[in-house]
Amino acid sequence: MKAKLNSLPAGAIIVLHACCHNPTGADLSEAQWREVIAAIQTRGLVAFIDMAYQGFADSIAEDALALNLFAASGLQFFVSSSFSKSFSLYGERVGALSIVTAGKDESARVMSQIKRVIRTNYSNPPIHGGAIVAAVLANPELRQMWEDELAGMRDRIRAMRVSLVDKLKAKGVARDFSFVAQQRGMFSYTGLSAEQVERMRSEFGIYAVSTGRICLAALNTKNIDYVADAIAAVL
Amino acid sequence: MSSSIFAAVEMAPRDPILGLNESFNADARTTKVNLGVGVYFDDNGKIPLLNAVKVAEKARLEAMPPRGYQPIEGPGAYNQAVQALLFGKDSALLAEGRVVTAEALGGTGALKVGADYLKRLLPDATVYISDPAGKTTARCSSPPVFRSTAIRTTTKPRAASISTA
Numbered sequence: 029m030k031a032k033l034n035s036l037p038a039g040a041i042i043v044l045h046a047c048c049h050n051p052t053g054a055d056l057s058e059a060q061w062r063e064v065i066a067a068i069q070t071r072g073l074v075a076f077i078d079m080a081y082q083g084f085a086d087s088i089a090e091d092a093l094a095l096n097l098f099a100a101s102g103l104q105f106f107v108s109s110s111f112s113k114s115f116s117l118y119g120e121r122v123g124a125l126s127i128v129t130a131g132k133d134e135s136a137r138v139m140s141q142i143k144r145v146i147r148t149n150y151s152n153p154p155i156h157g158g159a160i161v162a163a164v165l166a167n168p169e170l171r172q173m174w175e176d177e178l179a180g181m182r183d184r185i186r187a188m189r190v191s192l193v194d195k196l197k198a199k200g201v202a203r204d205f206s207f208v209a210q211q212r213g214m215f216s217y218t219g220l221s222a223e224q225v226e227r228m229r230s231e232f233g234i235y236a237v238s239t240g241r242i243c244l245a246a247l248n249t250k251n252i253d254y255v256a257d258a259i260a261a262v263l
Numbered sequence: 264m265s266s267s268i269f270a271a272v273e274m275a276p277r278d279p280i281l282g283l284n285e286s287f288n289a290d291a292r293t294t295k296v297n298l299g300v301g302v303y304f305d306d307n308g309k310i311p312l313l314n315a316v317k318v319a320e321k322a323r324l325e326a327m328p329p330r331g332y333q334p335i336e337g338p339g340a341y342n343q344a345v346q347a348l349l350f351g352k353d354s355a356l357l358a359e360g361r362v363v364t365a366e367a368l369g370g371t372g373a374l375k376v377g378a379d380y381l382k383r384l385l386p387d388a389t390v391y392i393s394d395p396a397g398k399t400t401a402r403c404s405s406p407p408v409f410r411s412t413a414i415r416t417t418t419k420p421r422a423a424s425i426s427t428a
């Protein structure tokens with residue numbers, strides 16, 4: 029990744045996932061983020077950080093690690109963030125674009141440009157979803173309730189990851205799937221081929237993306253054995 | 264007789280992930296499982312409505328506030344709450360006025376507004392999207408959004424595989 033970054037032309041825009049990488053579930057360590065930031069600085073690249081899963085890896089604060097490192101770097105950068113997953117408000121369409129500038133004066137000018145883009149697209153955002161999110165975040169009791177519920181989702185996904193690995197092993201699957209238990213967020217690449225994914229669908233009614241990506245957050249204590257059996261059968 | 268203006272329209276390819284939902288919904292098997300879309304389901308296979316959301320929504324419905332237009336960038340209270348989540352409420356960046364935030368229609372909407380602005384700011388720049396598996400088709404919202412904005416996109420093979428086991 030470092031070599032690739034160092035080969036990009038100045039001014040290139042690079043989209044990075046802050047945590048819970050979609051589709052792989054593989055995140056960078058703090059040291060690796062520092063190297064990425066250094067390469068971005070050296071090459072004069074523009075970072076666009078896509079953060080759709082804050083709170084799904086470790087916690088709200090810990091999942092902001094990459095953002096904090098970028099913030100400390102002095103770079104200007106873009107952040108897209110979403111409450112679709114963290115508030116389970118997919119259909120309300122609640123998110124935000126944030127841009128870090130070099131200072132207050134720039135901020136005012138950049139915001140005027142962003143407003144122009146929005147005005148000519150959809151004029152202004154809908155009220156309801158954002159109002160709910162703002163109300164929860166503004167009220168200490170509701171905010172705590174939300175963080176606890178978010179932790180509940182995170183812990184359940186993690187339990188499903190561990191359980192899937194255990195079950196595959198128990199079914200005598202020789203391939204090492206332990207990476208699934210180490211990865212974070214909703215997704216992992218299983219390494220299943222497009223043909224194997226197709227067999228999962230036609231023979232078992234289990235739908236995965238043809239690249240082998242699966243959403244671990246769709247597993248539960250009732251379907252996990254069935255899914256593990258299917259994976260073992262098509263391997 | 265004039266022909267329809269749509270007569271020559273081609274069928275657009277199905278979205279690889281949301282298209283999967285359509286096939287899933289059409290599947291009659293009771294044992295079917297959808298591992299395709301990036302949605303969290305609870306242990307009963309349902310999308311949860313969080314209790315914190317229920318409480319806030321109930322209070323809002325009871326207050327029955329009017330529905331005027333919002334500011335173009337969304338309400339200040341919302342945008343400040345977003346900034347505090349992203350950078351921490353005591354962040355120096357926020358104190359220095361270095362962060363601007365605009366509410367957007369989900370993460371996809373935020374990517375699209377950002378991409379539209381980048382197209383103005385850096386019209387000739389190429390967008391590189393990290394693609395750790397080295398496969399080239401788009402599997403999340405960001406690549407199609409950037410493509411639709413006509414910024415040149417490419418993928419960065421094996422970007423994050425350094426942290427994969």
Ligand SMILES: Cc1ncc(COP(=O)(O)O)c(C=O)c1O
Nearest residue numbers: 050080110112301369370371404
């Ligand atoms: C990395 C990433 N960015 C953005 C999004 C889009 O989020 P939203 O549903 O809020 O548009 C997703 C959703 O799957 C995602 O995985």
